[in-house]
Amino acid sequence: xxxxxVLVLVLGALTVLLACCDAVRTVSLEYRLFVRVPGADIQKAxxxxxxxxxxxxxxxxxxxxxxxxxxxxLAYQHSGRRKILWHFPLTVPWRAARGLVxxxxxxxxxxxxxxxxxIEPSLIFNKSxxxxxxxxxxxxxxxxxxxxxxxxxxxxxxxxKEKGGYLDPxxxxxxxxxxxxxxxxxVRQKFGYHENGIRIGILDTGFxxxxxxxxxxxxxxxxxxxxxxxxxxxxxxxEYDKSDPQxxxxxxxxxxxxxxxxxxxxxxxxxxxxxxxDTAKGKPRVPMANGSGAVVxxxxxxxxxxxxxxxxxxxxxxxxxxxxxxxxxxSRRRQCDVISMSNGGSPSMMWADAVNAAYDRGTAxxxxxxxxxxxxxxxxxxxxxxxxxxxxxxxxSTVYPAGFRRVMAVAGVTASEKSYALTDxxxxxxxxxxxxxxxxxxxxxxxxxxxxxxxxxxxxxxxxERTKTDKAxxxxxxxxxxxxxxxxxxxVPWLTAGKVGDRGAINQISLDGAGTSSSAPQAAAAAAxxxxxxxxxxxxxxxxxxxxxxxxxxxxxxxxxxxxDPTESKPENQSPSPFKGAGVLRAASMLDITFAKAKxxxxxxxxWPHNSPGSCRGGTESKPITxxxxxxxxxxxxxxxxxxxxxxxxxxxxxxRSGDRAEFRSxxxxxxxxxxxxxxxxxxxxxxxxxxxxxxKPTAKGRYSLKQLxxxxxxxEPQLDREASNLARKATPQ
Numbered sequence: 001x002x003x004x005x006v007l008v009l010v011l012g013a014l015t016v017l018l019a020c021c022d023a024v025r026t027v028s029l030e031y032r033l034f035v036r037v038p039g040a041d042i043q044k045a046x047x048x049x050x051x052x053x054x055x056x057x058x059x060x061x062x063x064x065x066x067x068x069x070x071x072x073x074l075a076y077q078h079s080g081r082r083k084i085l086w087h088f089p090l091t092v093p094w095r096a097a098r099g100l101v102x103x104x105x106x107x108x109x110x111x112x113x114x115x116x117x118x119i120e121p122s123l124i125f126n127k128s129x130x131x132x133x134x135x136x137x138x139x140x141x142x143x144x145x146x147x148x149x150x151x152x153x154x155x156x157x158x159x160x161k162e163k164g165g166y167l168d169p170x171x172x173x174x175x176x177x178x179x180x181x182x183x184x185x186x187v188r189q190k191f192g193y194h195e196n197g198i199r200i201g202i203l204d205t206g207f208x209x210x211x212x213x214x215x216x217x218x219x220x221x222x223x224x225x226x227x228x229x230x231x232x233x234x235x236x237x238x239e240y241d242k243s244d245p246q247x248x249x250x251x252x253x254x255x256x257x258x259x260x261x262x263x264x265x266x267x268x269x270x271x272x273x274x275x276x277x278d279t280a281k282g283k284p285r286v287p288m289a290n291g292s293g294a295v296v297x298x299x300x301x302x303x304x305x306x307x308x309x310x311x312x313x314x315x316x317x318x319x320x321x322x323x324x325x326x327x328x329x330x331s332r333r334r335q336c337d338v339i340s341m342s343n344g345g346s347p348s349m350m351w352a353d354a355v356n357a358a359y360d361r362g363t364a365x366x367x368x369x370x371x372x373x374x375x376x377x378x379x380x381x382x383x384x385x386x387x388x389x390x391x392x393x394x395x396x397s398t399v400y401p402a403g404f405r406r407v408m409a410v411a412g413v414t415a416s417e418k419s420y421a422l423t424d425x426x427x428x429x430x431x432x433x434x435x436x437x438x439x440x441x442x443x444x445x446x447x448x449x450x451x452x453x454x455x456x457x458x459x460x461x462x463x464x465e466r467t468k469t470d471k472a473x474x475x476x477x478x479x480x481x482x483x484x485x486x487x488x489x490x491x492v493p494w495l496t497a498g499k500v501g502d503r504g505a506i507n508q509i510s511l512d513g514a515g516t517s518s519s520a521p522q523a524a525a526a527a528a529x530x531x532x533x534x535x536x537x538x539x540x541x542x543x544x545x546x547x548x549x550x551x552x553x554x555x556x557x558x559x560x561x562x563x564x565d566p567t568e569s570k571p572e573n574q575s576p577s578p579f580k581g582a583g584v585l586r587a588a589s590m591l592d593i594t595f596a597k598a599k600x601x602x603x604x605x606x607x608w609p610h611n612s613p614g615s616c617r618g619g620t621e622s623k624p625i626t627x628x629x630x631x632x633x634x635x636x637x638x639x640x641x642x643x644x645x646x647x648x649x650x651x652x653x654x655x656x657r658s659g660d661r662a663e664f665r666s667x668x669x670x671x672x673x674x675x676x677x678x679x680x681x682x683x684x685x686x687x688x689x690x691x692x693x694x695x696x697k698p699t700a701k702g703r704y705s706l707k708q709l710x711x712x713x714x715x716x717e718p719q720l721d722r723e724a725s726n727l728a729r730k731a732t733p734q
Contacts, residue, residue, distance in 0.1 A: 028313075029123040031093045032236070033075045033100070034321060034350060035108055035116040036060065040069045043112060051077050052107040057236065057321065058328040060353035061360050061613065064637060070117060072324070072350055075104055076238040093121035094687040101679055102731040105672075115675035118640075118682040122321040122348050124236045125313065145295055146212030148274040152510035154491035169276060169511055170298045171415060172488035178522055179588035180300045183529040186591060188303065195304040196532035200524055201330030201339045202269055203323070204262030206231070206310035208497035209255030211263065212507050215270035219305040219334070220255065227253045230329060231310045232322040254310040260497040261315055262308065264513055265342040267495035269521035270306045271299035276509070298493045300525030304532075307334045315371075315517060316394065317345040323401070324354040327365070331358035337531055338553075340524035341367040342517035347400035349686055356613040359406040362549035364531075366523040368516035369411045369484050370399035370447035374423050382423065383445070384455065396421070396447050397455040398484060405451050405470055405611050408554050409484035410520040411581055412446035419579035420446035420489050420516070446489065446516045448579050450482040473611075480558050480574070480606040483581035487519035494518070526587035527553045537595045547610060548599070555598040558582045558606055560590040572603025613637050641681045673732040681724035 034057065046054045053076055060070035097119055108116045154167070168174070173181040187195060199219060207214070220227050228251040234240050240251060254262070276296045311317065311326035323343070330336040331354075339358070344367055358365060372394050375382050383396045402409035412420025423445060449455065452470035473482035494513030498506040530553060531538075538544050538552070561583025565574040576582050599608050 028126045029318065029320065030126055031096075031121045032124050032238075032321070033097060033104065034072055034120050034122050035075050035104065035112075036070050036072050036118045036120070036349075036353070037108060037112050037114040037116050038063075038066070038068045038070050039112070039114055042071055046073070046111045049107040049110040050103060052104060052111070053077070053238070054108075054111055055238075058324045058350055058354050059332055059357055061356040064613070070353065072353065073108075073112065074236060074238070074321075075107070075119075094683065097121040098680065098683060098727065101676060101683070101727075105676055105679060109675075115672075116679050118349065118686065119679060120349050120683075120686065122324075122350055123319055124321050125233050145273055145275050146507070147277055148213055148495075149508045150276055150278045150511065151496065151508045152512045154511050155514070167491070167511070169296050169493055172492050172522070173298065173300065175588070177415070177488050178300075178526070178585050180522060180525060180529075180585075181297075183526060183587035183591055184300065184303075186588065187529050187532050191532060193303045195301060195528060196535050197305075198301075198338070198528045198532045198535075199305040199307060199334065199336045200269065200301065200528050201307040201309055201334060201336035202262070202266055202521070202524075203309045203311045203326045203330065203339060203341045204265050204343060205259030205312055205314060206254040206257030207263045207266045207308055208258045209253075210498060211495060213267055213271045213274045213495055213509070214255075215266065215299065215306045216272050216302060217270070217305045218255075219307050220253065226333075229333075230254050230308065231257065232325045232329070233257075233310055233313070235329075236321055236325055254308045257310050258497045258499065259310060259313075261342070261517065262310065263497040264494040265340070265517055265521050266306070266308060267299065267493060267509070268513065268518055269300060269340055269525055270302045270304060271493075271495065272302055273297040273299075274509070296493075300522055301528045304525075304528045307336055312343055315343055315515075317343055319346045319348040319351070321348070321350055324348070324350040327351075327354040327358055327401075331361055331363040336363055337549075338524050338527045339363055339365040340521045341365065341401065342515075342520045344368060344370050344399035344402055345394070347403070351401055352404065352613065355401055355404050355406055359550050359611075360547050362543070362545050362547065364527050364550040364553040365401065365407045366410050366520050366527065367400075367402035367407050368520040369402050369409045369449075370394045371444050371515045371517075372396040372447050373443045374445045375443070376423075376425060376428075380455075383421070394447060395455060396445070397449045397453050398447055398451065402484065403451050405473060405482065406550075406613065408523065408557065409451070409581070410516060410523045411448050411484040411486045412489035412516045412519045413486040413580060413584050414490055415488065417584070419448065419486070419577075420519075421448040421579045444515060446519075448484065448581065450479075450484075450576070450581070452482070473609075476609045476611075477602070477604055477607040478609050478611075480572075480576055480582045481554060481609070481611075483576040485523055485557055485561055485582050485585055486580050487522035487585045489516060489518040490514040492518050523557065523585055526557060526585055526590055529587060530556055530590050530593075533591050534595050541595065543595075551609065551611065552595050552598040555601055555606065555608060556590050556593040557585070559593055559598065559601060560586050562586050570603060572601050572606040575605060639685055641678045641685075669732055673728050676731055677724050677728035680727045681721060684724055 035054070042056050042059065043054075044056060054073040055076075056071060057074050058072040060072060062069050101119060104119060105116055108114065170181070172178055173184075175182055190196075194217075209218075220230070229235050231252060231254050234251050273295055274297075275293055277293050307330055309326045309330055311322045312320065317323045327339065330339050355365065372383070374396075375384075397403075398409050398411075401407050414420055418424070450469040451473065469479060470482045473479060490513070491511055492513040494510050496506050496508040496510065531549075534552075535544070538549055541548075543549050543552075559571050561571075563571070563574050563583035564577060564580070568574045574583075601608050
């Protein structure tokens with residue numbers, strides 16, 4: 001109880017401090033129940049049962065053990081009954097969810113035709129009113145080059161690209177940096193202005209569809225239902241019923257959400273050419289080499305089809321189901337070839353299933369590593385961001401979904417090729433008191449590190465981090481793939497969204513774009529160019545719709561990246577950098593790597609793999625619990641219990657011959673008890689995982705290390721098995 005009171009007080013203090021910020025809405029959450037059931041078929045309108053309703057949310061991957069696909073459904077009750085609505089952070093969700101397993105499992109069996117494998121309490125955002133903005137005052141497409149007003153120059157706390165005192169607004173696209181401009185032109189020369197049919201999904205906070213710099217090829221959806229389904233903030237609310245036209249008309253699309261962060265990342269990905277005008281009187285805000293009024297094309301992939309999906313009100317997501325829904329919507333429903341995500345946080349099992357299913361479909365996902373807040377302290381102490389659960393204060397290690405092994409994490413690098421994770425403190429102290437630098441970027445730095453790495457005050461040396469890299473990747477000679485790619489950030493163009501009452505958009509832009517949010521769209525654009533160039537080869541090999549397409553994108557990007565390793569000439573044998581990861585993006589060089597070459601790579605640090613699924617904690621090397629390696633967490637997929645089906649059908653034939661109804665009832669009870677045991681076990685196991693208490697077997701002598709005792713990691717599988725059996729037995733009528 002004391003812990004909850006402290007959490008509430010801390011949360012209240014944060015709310016007061018951020019009262020005028022979208023971060024408040026990031027913690028405006030509630031828990032809802034999501035059930036995972038086996039089955040390849042999606043039931044679009046399952047019947048109600050026992051007062052419960054179900055709505056399909058995410059399609060899961062094919063499971064390794066059963067070779068069966070699974071489906072996730074939102075489970076909610078009707079307004080006349082007790083609502084399953086627990087406000088964050090006042091509830092202990094797993095305990096409350098386990099109390100509802102018997103009735104919800106029976107409802108699942110009746111409505112969906114299968115017992116649930118798992119019931120996960122996940123967060124969704126609270127109900128938000130859809131405020132449709134004023135009609136657009138922007139000129140229609142094709143009416144000349146739109147004019148966009150420059151409002152801010154770059155923050156000088158970071159080095160930025162200038163020549164002779166002048167700034168090139170699109171410096172990050174040139175051949176000295178990402179090479180994205182050259183890659184864009186090479187694809188245009190071969191395929192024209194349509195990117196060979198490549199489609200990119202961008203998962204963010206929405207955007208302002210009135211802005212004149214909006215992408216030319218927005219694939220918003222063929223009808224209103226498809227368009228509003230792209231807003232995950234509303235799609236997961238039980239009160240929004242697609243079958244009711246009146247409710248449907250009251251929902252906003254991502255383009256009507258006016259998301260400022262999403263507007264900025266969308267512009268970097270695919271903004272159309274603009275005429276950049278500095279309206280400052282007297283001395284210009286930014287001395288530009290080509291002067292005010294020059295035409296600038298800074299969208300990295302403006303010719304691709306763009307599918308915007310709104311998943312959050314801000315940049316952080318705390319295990320919210322909205323992220324999983326957004327990934328599934330972009331990959332499965334809209335068939336996106338690439339996904340760009342400038343959003344992240346703590347994962348859930350539904351996130352892992354959505355990512356793994358997208359990978360199996362061939363969707364390459366590029367997600368920002370996150371941003372943390374540095375302190376003016378020496379060494380790693382300055383990089384130890386203070387994380388206070390459940391507050392959205394990010395760590396300096398890579399957040400999720402970037403931390404999944406089937407996602408390419410994207411970190412930051414500055415114009416001077418320095419890691420965005422580090423701070424030039426002499427430059428910082430020299431410029432901190434300039435008025436133009438009083439911005440959120442004062443202490444913000446890019447998170448960094450390989451998959452599986454966790455950084456804390458007491459455990460964060462570079463040597464420790466290297467040994468904690470996802471061992472499943474290292475074992476496959478794939479250490480480079482476990483590390484993030486870097487793209488350029490700070491002093492990049494950032495579009496500004498308007499407000500609800502504005503007549504038309506503001507049509508403004510700043511040159512102060514920063515954070516790894518600016519990096520992810522660049523990597524996604526490079527992936528789109530590579531797929532456009534090599535589409536025919538991949539389709540001829542019949543891999544356009546499977547995992548090899550996504551993995552080839554990742555391998556080609558890492559193989560072509562610029563790395564600082566003077567000891568090794570072959571890229572596939574070079575070592576990753578502690579702060580720059582797998583290297584810096586080089587999009588034009590990436591185009592020179594064919595699909596066949598990517599598949600043939602077998603190096604010391606980069607090899608062609610079929611990566612095993614990323615679990616809810618990112619996953620590490622999968623080993624049996626009994627192997628004695630107590631320092632390596634097992635993958636949830638390996639420890640998860642699978643129930644191989646009903647015993648009823650086999651018994652039914654015997655009952656029909658003998659007429660023994662008592663035996664039939666006994667079989668039903670046995671079937672139900674086994675299913676409930678599976679569900680309870682998986683819920684208990686996932687509860688331990690999500691709270692950082694990995695189920696480990698005790699040492700041979702039955703003793704525990706000091707670290708295990710301190711961090712409560714001594715729970716092991718037999719204990720969970722007994723607890724699940726007891727819960728299932730109590731919930732089953734005898």
